[in-house]
Amino acid sequence: MVKLNYAELKFDHIVEFTKDNTIFAAARYNGNNHLRIFLIYRDTDNIYTRNGRADSWEHLDPNDAYIVRNQIAEARANNIPVYRVNASHAN
Numbered sequence: 001m002v003k004l005n006y007a008e009l010k011f012d013h014i015v016e017f018t019k020d021n022t023i024f025a026a027a028r029y030n031g032n033n034h035l036r037i038f039l040i041y042r043d044t045d046n047i048y049t050r051n052g053r054a055d056s057w058e059h060l061d062p063n064d065a066y067i068v069r070n071q072i073a074e075a076r077a078n079n080i081p082v083y084r085v086n087a088s089h090a091n
Contacts, residue, residue, distance in 0.1 A: 004049075005029075006060075006067040009036065011075035013083065020088040025072055038068060039089070 009027040016023050023040040039048045047065040048057040
């Protein structure tokens with residue numbers, strides 16, 4: 001399995017679910033069209049990424065989670081679209 005370089009992500013948009021304090025974030029790798037999606041639990045600060053080939057969610061280790069949090073903060077500062085939904089991500 002190839003280790004992903006999360007520092008090369010460019011986030012497209014963010015969806016915040018207010019009822020369960022979670023965030024979905026979509027990103028693409030710089031230089032190609034491969035999409036990665038992330039599920040962030042704000043209450044616990046856990047971050048998961050979707051592995052479509054394995055049809056599963058993978059928990060990010062603390063170092064990768066730190067990089068993703070910084071990438072999301074930078075994307076917000078650059079005014080990417082942020083959609084706020086008064087619902088739960090499980091709905």
